[in-house]
Amino acid sequence: MESEDPEMEREDAEDEREDAEDEREDEEDERRRLRLVEAITALRGGRKKPLGERSEAAVRVSEFAVTAEGERQKVQLSDLIEGAQQSPAVPTQTRKQLQNLRRSQKTVEQPLSRQESERVQRDLAFQKAAVHVSRWKSVVTQNRRSEQLVFPLNQEPSGPKPLEKVVTGWRVQTPLEQEVFNLLSANKQPIHDPVLSPAEEASLRAMSLEEAQIRRAELQKARALQSYYEAKARRERKIKSKKYHRVQNKARRKEFLKQFDQMVKTDPNGALEELNKMELARMKERMSLKHQNSGKWARSKAIMQQLELNKDLTQKVRSSLSNLEEQEDRASDPELLPDFVNDAEPGQVSSNPWMRGELSAEPAEAQRSEQEVAAAAAQKEQHEEGEALLRDFESRRKLRQKEEEEQEAAGQDVEDSDEEEGPADQEEEGLSEFRSLFRGVAEGLKEAAATASSAGCSSAPLEGGLIRIRTVEDAELLPPEDVELLPCSESPPSAPQEEAPPTGQKARGSKKRKRNIELKEVLTKDAKTVTVPLAPTLTDTADGSDEELDQRGLIMEAFAGDDVIADFLRDKRKQEDAAKPKVVDLTLPGWGEWGGQGLKPSSRKRRRFRVKVAPAEPRKDQHLPGVIISEQRNGSLSAHQVSALPFPFENHAQFESAVRTPLGRTWNTERTVKKLTMPKVLTQLGTIIQPMTEEELARKKASAAGAGKEDPHKTKDQKRRARKGRKRHQKQLKQGSGRTEGIRCECKVDLVD
């Protein structure tokens, strides 16, 4: 009954409110009944007290083992919340919740086992840790991708820092300090070393009343003066009259001169400075091309004045140069002397032709043309003739132009200048006439010489070593002051190559010789040299050339029988022959006809069984006489070649381009080399590298954010760079395909060099 009672209660929980009073009555009844039962049992005399359980203090007390006041009774929810129902202190919401709780039928689930709960706990903790540690991902990937890693990470530049930086970098540390400094700055008190506050400083700077008045008056006066001068300047600037300005300038100059004279007496140092200044101004003006009378206007009128000025300005240079140069200048003055005078000093001409002016330049040109003529003469006579004709025309045209110009100039001179210049012009005219005449004569001579020399050259291969003597004879034929013999070394390099094959053939019969000889020395064999008489250029080189000749003679003697070119040609021919496809004769004597000694298979049969091979493709070096291109695979190279595509590369082109890009400073600019050879990891000597810290994470994040802001610019820039790189790459590919891919060129001897 007792045990049923509470169950009953739970069952009719809905109408508990109504039953609450009844219940209380029931309980009281029960208590009474219990007391009665006890009393009765006590009356029976048997002292049967229930033994109280003895228990140890448990380590853990289960929340489910709470007992009610009676021994075997369970605590009911109703027992606990009884008071809550009545007391007005409990809010109604709580009451409602309690009611709902009482009404609900659900039993609480059994808690998880310890193992399981621990596992859940671990799993959660791991997930948390994994997420937490993943925030380093950006840093890690960034570091893996970066071209260079610099350790230690939080590096500060070594060496002393500027004071400003230290001061600005200094921060208030603790809140107390911060408060103190806030107070100080709010009251305008000095924080750093200066002990005075701004107000104190201002009071110190203040002055007395009289002083202030005087100062004010001064300032007023100065301002008035300034305005007056400004007005004056404005007025003067508005004046357009040239005359006024000229007069004024003149006056100013005079004044200055006077001052300068005085200065010379009183203050020589200052005068010197002034002089320097003047000099500088003069130099500037001289450099400014202002008085060069090069414009149209300058030519037409008012030249004289400017010319004079120019002369004045330029005179200083002449005086500053050495005497010798002055003499030369005078000698080379185009107005006074004909061109052959210039030729007397060829060294000067070659060294700085622009110092000579017009006339000295022309002989140089003439020389060049002579050289050209000579070279051409070595190749074709016809061509030479044509060129001579052309040159003739050219010279005539030039002469005519010159004359016209001079006439014009003379006319102008007559118009503009005084009578003094008249005779000079006439003189000039005479000179120019003489010059033109002379030039005509000289050129005629040159042509003759050129033809003679070309004749000599054409006969050169036949006559071998006698050339030099012949050329001397040639030289004798030529006018001595105009044309001079050149040593063999000066001969154009292309000439021997032209002559090479016949001599090579001639010398083929000779014995075996040494190789690996300096090409240039060998190429000086007298059999192949073609000396061409050229116009005189350097007279002072005569001694040197003699020595050189001696040297050459020695070398020639040493390698007398050596003919590398012939060897090379033989080599080439041999290779050509070897590469030619051969006709295979498959005729078997005795098949289908009589065989035996002295019997030959019939021609028909032979024709039939001869396998004709298709002609080989033209050789790549067929038009390159100095080169042998071998298209055979060189087995010794394969040991050095990569057989399979290495890992990070995706295709062959990529790998090849990577290999082809040179790194060294022989092929790249300094900056590129620095960039290309930048080491992947940079550490500092003798510093401890600390592990990465949280600061690094923050810094990387900040930098990434900064980069994100400037992203459009950066990407554009990168794109441009990438495009450039691609272009360059393509270019390289094109260039490279010629030299490395496919055939391997073997340049044994390069004659063109």
Add this chain to the structure above:
Amino acid sequence: MKVKVLSRNPDDYVRETKLDIQRVPRNYDPTLHPFEVAREYTRALNATKLERVFAKPFLASLDGHRDGVNCLAKHTRSLSTLLSGSCDGEVKVWNLSKRECVRTLQAHEGFVRGMVVRFCGTSFFTIGDDKTIKQWKMETPGYGEEEEPLHTILGKTVFTGLDHHQKEGVFATCGQQVDIWDEQRSSPIRSFTWGVDSFSSVSFNPVETDLLGSCASDRSIVLYDMRESAPLKKVIMTMRSNTLCWNPMEAYYFTCANEDYNLYTYDMRYLEKPLVVHMDHVSAVLDVDYSPTGQEFVSASFDKTIRIFPKDAGHSREVYHTKRMQHVICIKWSADSKYILSGSDEMNIRLWKANAAEKLGVLAPREREAANYSQKLKEKFQNHPQIRRIARHRHLPKSIYHQTKELRVMKDARRRKEMNVRKHSKPGAVPVVSEKEKHVVTVVK
């Protein structure tokens, strides 16, 4: 008359002092340099050969211990200081620049199992077989002073491993369980157990400073968070791991040295399979330490060699050995990433260069540029057979050489057999298991 004159600025071609190098104007037009690849190849070949010529990694041997060196500790503040503990309980402090012992103290009875310097560098901790943790001052005691520890903690069980927190006064030990200790208390503030194991090593993550990892004798690696009450995760491998080292630059990577001759680099978030299996040793790997740059690590093995691995390469780039060096017990990479220190069974500590052919000391700028250039050349042509052959060539002790061969034969045989089995069984019945997956038994949550 106009005169045009070529003018050049002397600054462009005149050197400032006669000590400068002459300026050499160059034309970089590629058409003028037809043989650049061939020339650079020759240079690369020469650089590689020279590297092999100059590869002399062994610098010094520090002798003085009277028993095998069992543990090493780097000083956290001074590059030239090294601490070593031996199997007879002796701890020695070395000055590396002078290569001499500056202090000797009898720290424990029996082995010194572990040693670590506090992050501030003023004191260090040792643990020993006598179940004690001792804290010592870094300074040498003055004349007449006793060599005494600052603190001594008597534990219940033997400690086998020790590591200190990167920033706080907290350290971790391992033995029967992993304990986290506060420096100020004599009992652990936290203990982690997960099954009944004995742990061989424990190590703090230097970046994510509250994480720890430990190697247990049940072939597992267990991860912990110091702030949590329970461990995080456990991965069980086919064989036992001896030590574990975290990458100091990449927070979630660690490498463990295993008994099965390999090293494994794991991402702590994905323990199902290692990222890289580093093979090359021919005996159990006993210790591993990362370079402070986090790019490479060095391992010490029972096979009497030291090997240097790039962090993501399956094979070592370098092997160091000497005739006299026996089983290498402990190894450290110096804090400036230039040297390697190894302690071995035969009582010696050896100092090695981390880059065998590197020139030590200050380099002149041109020297440095030349070194950089040759380094890049070697990298550029590293795939060319001749260069690779020369660069890879190492002399190995005969036993190791033969053992390597033997292992290769065994591996090949195993693979062949597996292939044959697969060939003769139902398709899919014998799945292909990658090398990485082979070594992980299970991951326990």
